[in-house]
Amino acid sequence: MANGVMTQTQYIPYLAQKGLKSWILTTDHKRIGILYLVTISFFFMIGGLTALGMRYELMTPELDFFRSTTEYNVAFTLHGSLMVFFFIVPGIAASFGNFLLPLMIGARDVAFPRINLLSFWIYLAGTAILLFALMQPADTGWTFYTPYSIQTGAKVIMITLGVFVLGFSSILTGMNFIVTIHKLRAPGMTWSRLPLFIWASYATAILQLLATPVVGITLLLLIAERAFDIGFFDPAKGGDPILFQNFFWFYSHPAVYIMIIPAFGIISEIIPVFARKPIFGYKAIAYSSFAIAIISFFVWMHHMFVSGISETAAAIFSFLTMLVAIPTAIKVFNWIATLYKGSIEFHSSMLYALSFIVLFTIGGLTGVYLGALAIDVHLHDTYFIVAHMHYVMIGGTVMGFFGGLHFWYQKWFGKVFNELTAKAAWFLVFVGFNVTFFPQFFMGFQGMPRRYATYPAEYISYHAISTYGSWILGLGILIMTVNLLLPLMKKSNYPKSSNPYGSLSLEWQVPSPPPHENFDKIPTVTDWTYSYGKNRSEANAKK
Amino acid sequence: MSTTAQHAESHAHGHGLGETVTHNAAKFGMWLFLGTEILLFGGLFAAYALFRAKYPDLFYESHKKLDISLGTINTIVLIFSSFTMAMAVSAAQKRNRKWLMILLGVTFICAAAFGVNKYFEYSAKFHHDIFPDTNIFFALYFMMTGLHMLHVFLGMGIILALIIMAKQGRFKEGNRYTPVEVGGLYWHLVDLIWIYLFPLLYLIG
Amino acid sequence: MSTHDHSEEHHTGLRVYGAVCLTLFVLTAVTVYITKFDFGDMNIVVAMIIASIKAGIVALYFMHLKFEDKLTWIYALYPLFLLFLLIGFTIIETFTRVPVIR
Numbered sequence: 001m002a003n004g005v006m007t008q009t010q011y012i013p014y015l016a017q018k019g020l021k022s023w024i025l026t027t028d029h030k031r032i033g034i035l036y037l038v039t040i041s042f043f044f045m046i047g048g049l050t051a052l053g054m055r056y057e058l059m060t061p062e063l064d065f066f067r068s069t070t071e072y073n074v075a076f077t078l079h080g081s082l083m084v085f086f087f088i089v090p091g092i093a094a095s096f097g098n099f100l101l102p103l104m105i106g107a108r109d110v111a112f113p114r115i116n117l118l119s120f121w122i123y124l125a126g127t128a129i130l131l132f133a134l135m136q137p138a139d140t141g142w143t144f145y146t147p148y149s150i151q152t153g154a155k156v157i158m159i160t161l162g163v164f165v166l167g168f169s170s171i172l173t174g175m176n177f178i179v180t181i182h183k184l185r186a187p188g189m190t191w192s193r194l195p196l197f198i199w200a201s202y203a204t205a206i207l208q209l210l211a212t213p214v215v216g217i218t219l220l221l222l223i224a225e226r227a228f229d230i231g232f233f234d235p236a237k238g239g240d241p242i243l244f245q246n247f248f249w250f251y252s253h254p255a256v257y258i259m260i261i262p263a264f265g266i267i268s269e270i271i272p273v274f275a276r277k278p279i280f281g282y283k284a285i286a287y288s289s290f291a292i293a294i295i296s297f298f299v300w301m302h303h304m305f306v307s308g309i310s311e312t313a314a315a316i317f318s319f320l321t322m323l324v325a326i327p328t329a330i331k332v333f334n335w336i337a338t339l340y341k342g343s344i345e346f347h348s349s350m351l352y353a354l355s356f357i358v359l360f361t362i363g364g365l366t367g368v369y370l371g372a373l374a375i376d377v378h379l380h381d382t383y384f385i386v387a388h389m390h391y392v393m394i395g396g397t398v399m400g401f402f403g404g405l406h407f408w409y410q411k412w413f414g415k416v417f418n419e420l421t422a423k424a425a426w427f428l429v430f431v432g433f434n435v436t437f438f439p440q441f442f443m444g445f446q447g448m449p450r451r452y453a454t455y456p457a458e459y460i461s462y463h464a465i466s467t468y469g470s471w472i473l474g475l476g477i478l479i480m481t482v483n484l485l486l487p488l489m490k491k492s493n494y495p496k497s498s499n500p501y502g503s504l505s506l507e508w509q510v511p512s513p514p515p516h517e518n519f520d521k522i523p524t525v526t527d528w529t530y531s532y533g534k535n536r537s538e539a540n541a542k543k
Numbered sequence: 544m545s546t547t548a549q550h551a552e553s554h555a556h557g558h559g560l561g562e563t564v565t566h567n568a569a570k571f572g573m574w575l576f577l578g579t580e581i582l583l584f585g586g587l588f589a590a591y592a593l594f595r596a597k598y599p600d601l602f603y604e605s606h607k608k609l610d611i612s613l614g615t616i617n618t619i620v621l622i623f624s625s626f627t628m629a630m631a632v633s634a635a636q637k638r639n640r641k642w643l644m645i646l647l648g649v650t651f652i653c654a655a656a657f658g659v660n661k662y663f664e665y666s667a668k669f670h671h672d673i674f675p676d677t678n679i680f681f682a683l684y685f686m687m688t689g690l691h692m693l694h695v696f697l698g699m700g701i702i703l704a705l706i707i708m709a710k711q712g713r714f715k716e717g718n719r720y721t722p723v724e725v726g727g728l729y730w731h732l733v734d735l736i737w738i739y740l741f742p743l744l745y746l747i748g
Numbered sequence: 749m750s751t752h753d754h755s756e757e758h759h760t761g762l763r764v765y766g767a768v769c770l771t772l773f774v775l776t777a778v779t780v781y782i783t784k785f786d787f788g789d790m791n792i793v794v795a796m797i798i799a800s801i802k803a804g805i806v807a808l809y810f811m812h813l814k815f816e817d818k819l820t821w822i823y824a825l826y827p828l829f830l831l832f833l834l835i836g837f838t839i840i841e842t843f844t845r846v847p848v849i850r
Binding site: 570571574575577578579581582585586588589592593595596597611615618619622623625626628629630633727728731732734735738739741742743746747 | 760761762765766768769772773776779780783791792795796798799802803806807809810811816819820823824826827828830831834835838839842843
């Protein structure tokens, strides 16, 4: 393929330019992608360390690792805030999205490169404000529920301001991606040829764009509540604390899909390549991303079933919540159908993709339990929720993130990692994750509440297993990180081919790492992205 | 996927985007951003709907303390500024630099007048011991008009930047007037939101 | 590509904009004037209908929505739909609460 592509020798890779200024003032979407990748990975590590601390505390029923229960509350607030606002919400969408989006649709950059850089700097400013605020311990949890968030001595104004600023960055990124996908597709890159990662990014961008402003105003109101005592959320002044939760979840439920949909996109890219089959049900997967993006706005009150909302609303929302499971299940069925009779190659990224399917299915199905009103009342605020959420977020998003990292590593950095070590790290991550979180389903079902530093002795075995699991998981991630960092420091480990997995997608048709302007000439697309299998010999012949 | 090389007409233009593409992309991007603005105010509209349904009498009694004539004048001023902004875009399309600057200038003055008017309104309220924590109605009043005022200030900044750009001759023959059109869209939204705020806050029947 | 050669440019002039501006003034006067009459619960509905007509005119003419493609229309209207969703469900939830009797 690829007349529009330069040969390895005659181009300047986008990583060539050195120096701090070439990074902090870059408008190159690939470099901005790296800036995001590095920043979010850093916060992921810190968030992970606080989680290890919490697990260590929970090994025994008494308080031993932390000095006080407040300190434990501070730890889970830090863990939740870092993981949600710094890592998982901007996570895949901003890092992989930025790097891949223009490459995949055959454009030189996003529609507004300078706004793209601005949005990264706004993101950094937001993290700076938030981190500064969190230096004074905060104990509100990441949800800032009123009335506690109005009464606590923590710097809630600063924290919410930080989140507000982060939201602004999210909005700009979403806006940029939607415009890019609509206006900058290469000739011939029709909607029915678009890679599924792009469909997923588009659905995510809609949510980033249209859900985020609602949390923006909510946090502004919370700030005003503390600063001017306006009383919107204060029953004593005629306000309504549940209004805060309504507003908060109107954003934060769609935000859950901001976290997971990009991972769906990554999985949809990895599976057909390593199953050597055209993706099954392309349109179903593409449209289901949209269905999720739309339905996710109809389900927010299922987070509030025990908050004292009306039973009528709870019943309506319990029903609507079941709807969102349908498009999600459609995706899983289609991935499995893609694997069926494929000639599967177990590359490390494929291992993460397969674990995604298994773990996300568990996370998703337990979510259906929780969507059922009566069961939710029993399981609410127990470890069952914690386990469900981590099966979706780690089992889903983080597995997708790791999978994508291993899949596009060569393209990002023009280096090769040790595949055997990567597989070993995957094994530890997969086992460690399950050992950590599977017991939490049981203890949650038996009534262990979340967010407590101490607990009755009867739960000790579950908690101990869970803590051991967290060590295995931590070790796995450590090995993976080292394995991915080492090649970057060496002057060897260059890839043999720019398209080692025989992918048909556009980003693999340019050299690794890609040239500064991506394409010498903008290519014209004449075929579907997933024509593996039947046309394989043809595709290979052209390579 | 087989691809053939295509001679991109855009290659000569620096970053490689055609001018029509840039223009349409900028406009579309602004429309998307305006959608987020609507939802940002949306939280306040939702709170308004909820509390007005809950406390109709409080809303009715409190709104009497607002000055309808000041509100009406501000509405007229803002609509007129929207008109001059639309005319400014039209002047930019015709590359009429003189009229572009005059019309942008008038728009800026209208925006400033709106701000001055609002300043007097706020000080009158403070003078009568009415603050955001007086009751839910005034909390909404100050939050809604305050957030709107913030957008007016931002809009003034944008208009000022456009005037400076026009002065530098950025919108002359052969150059794009995209910034004028996009800035205009933003300013019209400020007007649009006020069109709702006015009857909601000042005209509770 | 010549600078003038773009289909999206619409030379709407003083006549249309002037008429739009006058209409908006008249509608403002109407909405102020009718507060003298009491339509009961319909007060807010009438006020919102007039406001929406005004907003529609601003969007269609001043903001050129009339000349925009389907895509822009979708993204202009979808946020409004979400806004109604937010208001609607919040209202439904709040006013269907059954007081707990102890």
